[in-house]
Amino acid sequence: MAQEDDHISDVGSTFDFKGFVLKVLSYWQLILVSIGISLAVAYYNNVRKLPVYRLGNSISIKDDQNPFFTTNTSLTFNWGGTSDKVNTAITILRSRSHNEEVVERLQYYIDYKQDGEYQRVNAYGFTPFRVVADSSAFQAQGNTFTVLFKDPETFTLSTNFPGENARVFNYAAKEYSSVVVEKGKFERDYKLNEHIDLPFFSGRLMPTDKAPVIGKPFYVQFKHFDGTVGRFKGGVSVNPQERGSSVVNLSLAGNNKPEIVDYLNGTVRVLSENMLERKNLFATKTIRFIDSSLAVKSLELQTVEDELNKFRNENQIIDISAETGKLNTKLTTLEVRKEDINRQLAYFQTLEDYLKTREDYSDVPAPSVAGISEGSIVSGVGRILTLAEERRKYQYSLQENSPVFDNIDRQINAVKAVLLENMDSSQRLLRQELQEINRDIAIAEAEIRKLPQEQQDLLKIQRKYSLSEKTYNLFLEKRSEAGLVKAANVSDVMVIDTAKDTGGGQIGPNTQLNYVMALMVGGLIPLTFVFLLVFLNTNVHNAQEVTRLSPIPILGLIGKSRLSTNLAVFEKPKSAIAEGFRGLRSSLQFMYKKHGVTGAKTVLMTSSVSGEGKTFCAMNLATVFALSEKKTVLVGADLRKPKIFDDFKINNDHGMVNYLIGQETVDGILQKSMVPHLDVITAGPIPPNPSELLMNEQMDTLIEELKKRYDYIIMDAPPIGVVADALNLVKYADATLYLVRQDYTKRGMLEVINEKYMKGEIKNISFVLNHFQHSAKYGYGYGYGYGYGYGYGKYAQYYGMEPGPREKLKTWWRKTMRNFE
Known part of the structure; x- marks a missing residue:
């Protein structure tokens, strides 16, 4: 009993690793597509990413004493020794005010661009001109100025103003203002070294050692001062070579080597001059x-x-x-x-x-x-x-x-x-x-x-x-x-290595890492998707799972039918489906023999909820017995939603309900089918009190009469997990077959039947696994894929309620999908 309790306590908590692997493999197309897309994105980024370089220089902070220093000329003081000077220098190099001074001296708030293969790239050091801006004048911040050379000396300066006012900034006073401009495009010709005095730009373009290319545009923009300072302040790495050392290493990463070199050397030069000034x-x-x-x-x-x-x-x-x-x-x-x-x-x-x-x-x-x-x-x-x-x-x-x-x-x-x-x-x-x-x-x-x-x-x-x-x-x-x-006096800053472009220094982009990350991300996305499907899906997936979740034995397994009719055994007697039902018939014979059942034998078909294939299995199991020339009767005991008459092409005008209320005799409700040796009793009109009718003494009389006439009685009962009707019929059954449909039956639904089995309310019960495939994906339907509607909502019809719009939509969708199978 303890072992059985353990089975029941595990319901809904299992994770089938093997099933998960199989599920992942079944989505191999999705995985390949996902990886392909990720690699394509990685390639797109790699070919458009600009190279990243890291260059550095080294300085020594030494205590350089003045050779003329004596006790009588004590005009300088030792600022706490070499160690303190190193710490002070590192603090200064990392400070905002120091980097502000460097940016101001180098005028790094001026941004140079040129057209690259995929985008505009940093053109600092590669332009045939250098902008020398008047820092005390106002400059248009954020506007892009296009410089286009007409000849080696003359160029066209142009920009566009979207409105009649332009925002300007004074880099010396650090204040904003606005000037009135002519809306639209501004364009004017100037010469190199010529002073340009405009309300929104003041300065001159000085020639460099680069020869201008006629017709090739360059772009100049005045950037946000504090933003530029913050970028360099956060980008420069300043660290002592080792603890207690007077040597300090500086490095800076970026996309433009000349810009990195000039900034590193500039920051050291400003530091050296300022330290000498403080020393003096x-x-x-x-x-x-x-x-x-x-x-x-x-x-x-x-x-x-x-x-x-x-x-x-x-x-x-x-x-x-x-x-x-x-x-x-x-x-x-x-x-x-x-x-x-x-x-x-x-x-x-x-x-x-x-x-x-x-x-x-x-x-x-x-x-x-x-x-x-x-x-x-x-x-x-x-x-x-x-x-x-x-x-x-x-x-x-x-x-x-x-x-x-x-x-x-x-x-x-x-x-x-x-x-x-x-x-x-x-x-x-x-x-x-x-x-x-x-x-x-x-x-x-x-x-x-x-x-x-x-x-x-x-x-x-x-x-x-x-x-x-x-x-x-x-x-x-x-x-x-x-x-x-x-x-x-000399500065205490001694340059060991200046920053210099020696041809190397590239640290990125790491294209190989991008491809590795693309493989990981491309594989992780579908894996996560499949894992969520498995983790969130609480349906029964395989026979091993059923065995672990319940002590009830499995009697047989029925595969997925792809026929357009529910009478699969009759239409295709040599199909795999037919063999599955023959195997179920053999298992039932063994079960009857084991329990000493003689004479007429009854089989009750039930399940947890609708849609698990009770009617389908009941019709085909009855057909299997009839084809073995055994007198068989199929009883439609589902009084709430009768169905079996459609497939046998018989009417449902009178049936089991008419007999139970005394309107008909047994002979009056028996109907012949197209299957030899198989008779059918339909449910008849839907009654208002199906449970009470099944508890009627007439039911006992009906079963006794049928046992006298037939070898096998197959009862298609309502789902036991929704209504109590099936419990009224269990006492007539020599064998109760409980349908479990793969990827449809919820694991938690087995708790109900486990509880009734443990209490002894149902005996001689076995599981029949329906619609099972070894490599199934999550889905619904087999053949026609029968479904019911029980209880409130999807089960409303069992209680005499009309299905709502949602249930009707689901029914329409299932029928539509069956037409494509």
């Missing part, structure tokens, strides 16, 4: 500061010199005594040192205010300008500038609220705190020294006041002159040092 930033700012100071000191020195000469001329004093000169020299030295200390204190005060009130530290001059060489001060300022530069570079790729900025700001604040403490300590020492110098100056001035007034005035002017001269010379020296540092 402090020297440049220091030189600017010194130049402004020199101008002031030069004017001051000239004024004091004029005052000194005027005093000497007016007072006829040529020189002073040696003792007085020594006193003057001492006092001058003290005042020079005093001015130097005041300059350092002023620098400290400026730097302190700057650190406390500013967040941008790029304008801080080098401490050496003020004569400050203390290591802690110089390194502190350098560290703050390093962190500030690092923070500025991260702004290209990170959002302002990123935790990285908070970390850098904390480091800057920590360095500022230490620097401010060191500055405070240095200022205290300088103020102490200043007090001592002021005391020495006061002593020296007291001695000078003992001299005559004229000598005092002369000494005062001479000290002022000497002080201005020394300060001027100091600034000249610092200016010279800054100039040497700036002149000797």
Whole structure:
């Protein structure tokens, strides 16, 4: 019993792999067509796809120290070492602002095209001209300009305006506008190198080394700036050669080699120039500061010199005594040192205010300008500038609220705190020294006041002159040092390999991969289609499936009939169909013998639903018995929808119903058929209460009477899965044959008969597999393909209901398809 339960529990859950393979093979034409179409599409794409190239270049980010760099010329700072420079350079190369600058310099927002074999292709580097656009003027964005040479110097520039307004863009100001144009086609002749000044185009076409082809058009278009930048920013691959290495490899893929080469070399050139500019930033700012100071000191020195000469001329004093000169020299030295200390204190005060009130530290001059060489001060300022530069570079790729900025700001604040403490300590020492110098100056001035007034005035002017001269010379020296540092600086970017077209670099399209993908897709589509057919189709497909789904034995198998009549055995007694019914007859004989059935034998034909071939099998099984010269009667027990009278060409005016209600006798309902030894009892008029009539005692009398007269009684009963009529007839059957039609009967329908079989409501039941083929596709119908209509909807006629439009349409479709078989 447990095994039988297992059979029942598997209903509807099976997947027949072998059947699936056979089903796939049965659709070999579809598979071949699908693969053929996929290969054709792949070929179409392959011949039209443009080649894709990937080129690259290599650079080294090195810490190239200035050979003139000393502790006294500390106008540059080491930005965190080589490793930090590499990371900074990679960040810059990937940044939007850097790529914007490259696109602007190369004017890559201008697109060049020419006619290819199948489409317009990128003609950058292959045109006999190069557009030099005025970036400060407005250019028509999106309009295609056609350049057609009439001779080697003259060309026709043309474009088309669909409306009276054209959208223009200023690539310098990054702003849109619109201009009034003449609707329709614009066309005008120009010469190479001639400036073109139009409301929608401003620039000139410069000749290249390519000779123009007369009559061959070229196409120029101003592209969307941000879109162009985004394409190159996302396309350039920037990666260090290995972890911790100073070598950086760049690569870019595209359809045009010259465009790739120029962009890669251009992005490195812009990086190198910008890094050198940043490296010279402090020297440049220091030189600017010194130049402004020199101008002031030069004017001051000239004024004091004029005052000194005027005093000497007016007072006829040529020189002073040696003792007085020594006193003057001492006092001058003290005042020079005093001015130097005041300059350092002023620098400290400026730097302190700057650190406390500013967040941008790029304008801080080098401490050496003020004569400050203390290591802690110089390194502190350098560290703050390093962190500030690092923070500025991260702004290209990170959002302002990123935790990285908070970390850098904390480091800057920590360095500022230490620097401010060191500055405070240095200022205290300088103020102490200043007090001592002021005391020495006061002593020296007291001695000078003992001299005559004229000598005092002369000494005062001479000290002022000497002080201005020394300060001027100091600034000249610092200016010279800054100039040497700036002149000797070189970029930290060293090009190892420039981008170059060496004849290779093609990476696509991968035509072989496309064909492989076409084979896979072309095969996968029909496989998926067949899988869905198998997976979604819950019909019974083969005998093995029936065996697995139900413990009820299979008694026989009937193939598909291709005859135009349902009396297949009578019309073609030597056909395969006839042999199938003879085999069923033999199996029934064995079954009767096994169960000890003697005398007249009854067979009940039923199924799950309509359309499974009960009537067809009942008529032919009865014919087989009759042809063996056994007295046989075919009883049309399907009172809801009688059918068997049509094929035997007899009437249905009176039949089983008339007998059950007492209107006719057995002899009155028996009708002869064209088959020898075979009589037929039709159902008769459709009654309002078929189930009650079959439960009538007259039914018992009818069966008993028929057993006396015939050897075999074949009953064509209604479907047991729809109505209960068949259950009233089971008790009269010595053998119940349950029809299962291939690719029609649902697997779930077997649950009903399994349940009744397990409960013992039906005994001596066997399956007959109808309409079975070994390599069948999913379909319906055999021969005439009989179908019923039970219950609500398609089964309405069994309940005395007229079929609806949907059921009538299905019936018409089945009849139409049968005519083509």
